[in-house]
Amino acid sequence: xxxxxxxxxxxxxxxxxxxxxxxxxxINRQEVVVVVxxxxxxxxxxxxxLNLLExxxxxxxxxxxxxxxxxxTRIEEIRAEVGMxxxxxxxxxxxxxxxxxxxxxMKVRKRSPEQARKKGMExxxxxxxxxxxxxxxxxxxxxQAQRVAIARALAMEPKIMLFDExxxxxxxxxxxxxxxxxxxxxxxxxxxxxxxxxxxxxxEVGNRIVFMEQGRIxxxxxxxxxxxxxxxERTKEFLSKIL
Amino acid sequence: xxDFRFDIIWDYFPLFMRGTLYTIGIxxxxxxxxxxxxxxxxFGNMSSRWYLRLPMRGYIHxxxxxxxxxxxxxxxxxxxxxxxxxxxxxxxxxxxxxxxxAAYTAEIYRAGIQSIDRGQxxxxxxxxxxxxQMMRYIIVPQAVKRMIPAFGNEFIVLIKDSSLVAVIAAPxxxxxxxxxxxxxxxxxxxxxxxxxxxxxxxxxxxKLLIYLERKM
Numbered sequence: 308x309x310x311x312x313x314x315x316x317x318x319x320x321x322x323x324x325x326x327x328x329x330x331x332x333x334i335n336r337q338e339v340v341v342v343v344x345x346x347x348x349x350x351x352x353x354x355x356x357l358n359l360l361e362x363x364x365x366x367x368x369x370x371x372x373x374x375x376x377x378x379x380t381r382i383e384e385i386r387a388e389v390g391m392x393x394x395x396x397x398x399x400x401x402x403x404x405x406x407x408x409x410x411x412x413m414k415v416r417k418r419s420p421e422q423a424r425k426k427g428m429e430x431x432x433x434x435x436x437x438x439x440x441x442x443x444x445x446x447x448x449x450x451q452a453q454r455v456a457i458a459r460a461l462a463m464e465p466k467i468m469l470f471d472e473x474x475x476x477x478x479x480x481x482x483x484x485x486x487x488x489x490x491x492x493x494x495x496x497x498x499x500x501x502x503x504x505x506x507x508x509x510x511e512v513g514n515r516i517v518f519m520e521q522g523r524i525x526x527x528x529x530x531x532x533x534x535x536x537x538x539x540e541r542t543k544e545f546l547s548k549i550l
Numbered sequence: 551x552x553d554f555r556f557d558i559i560w561d562y563f564p565l566f567m568r569g570t571l572y573t574i575g576i577x578x579x580x581x582x583x584x585x586x587x588x589x590x591x592x593f594g595n596m597s598s599r600w601y602l603r604l605p606m607r608g609y610i611h612x613x614x615x616x617x618x619x620x621x622x623x624x625x626x627x628x629x630x631x632x633x634x635x636x637x638x639x640x641x642x643x644x645x646x647x648x649x650x651x652a653a654y655t656a657e658i659y660r661a662g663i664q665s666i667d668r669g670q671x672x673x674x675x676x677x678x679x680x681x682x683q684m685m686r687y688i689i690v691p692q693a694v695k696r697m698i699p700a701f702g703n704e705f706i707v708l709i710k711d712s713s714l715v716a717v718i719a720a721p722x723x724x725x726x727x728x729x730x731x732x733x734x735x736x737x738x739x740x741x742x743x744x745x746x747x748x749x750x751x752x753x754x755x756x757k758l759l760i761y762l763e764r765k766m
Contacts, residue, residue: 358675358676360672360675360676383678383679383680384678386675386676386677386678387677387678388678389676390676390677391672391673391676393669393672393673393676395669397667397669397670397672397673398673399670399673399674399688399692400692401691401692401695410677410687411677411678411679414679414683414687415677415678415679415683416678456673459677460676460677463677463678
């Protein structure tokens, strides 16, 4: 298979707390991997290691053939290829929606303002927010803000998208609109790693589900396998609590 | 107070005015030079490199932890003559106030930048921006707005503290007030005049800052 993300023996601790230990996984091009598990299981830390927002202590990460932790690797170049969507959106509040989206393509990818705007408007159309181009983030609802954040990440034309609990800070009635955008993206063949508590999404969209606990991967299975016939007692217990 | 002599104020009026202009000039130069120097010191202090961070931290501790009067005397008699080769008290006054303001503004920069939510820098990094691009387009524009009140405060303090340079005979407002006081043996006439002028300066600056803050 054609692995775009390869993780070997990834480990990390904060002081005496081990948050990741010996994580091994390969993720293929166009695959959607959903990471689930109780809070504090290390799933967000794992995700944030994939673009080095967290520094691993040990192990190897390869993104599209490039070793992330090699000191000759320019981390900015890899981050430009790996989009990330955050729980709290993290839009830039001092810029309009379209400027949020255009900034990085212009400054990092050196696109012309015209090119960046055209692509930005196209992406706003895709997330259904063309009319909000000139609005400021403070005037958006949570669901709208998160869709803008997705458009902003896509504007860099990334090869991989990371989602860190993208719906956890949203009101229930707004979760659907964000998940719909993510489903579209999966259908178009984007490689996605999604940390979420939305089990419906995991089952419907995920190609593989990773169950993590206490910094370890306990189980990697297909959605059917994991939800209907979990191997581990701990997985069963977790699922019985949240389903 | 019954024998309040307006003629003293009148006699000294040109000197009060000239002194006021010097006070303004010294304070404005001090805050501008201090802010520029403070920017370097502030960013040095936030650096992850110890050889940049430690000296800057030492600088900040020294200038915030010793009396300004002492700094003025050292700069005038010890530093300015030896380094710049001049005995001009105005130069020494500006240098001393700038060095002192740099320590305080360095802390304003630090506080302003650290007040920006970590999510902002994470978003910028995740979009492939370099550290410089992140600072330039995301962090500093947001931080500057939050720094304005603290900067205004520092400027007001600096205007008042500039009166201390009277001890090295820099001919600013306080210097001429003391001169008038000793010439006539009077307290209220010169010092009350100086107080009114200082109050006018700090009050108008305060108003200007409130206006600026609202506009942004």
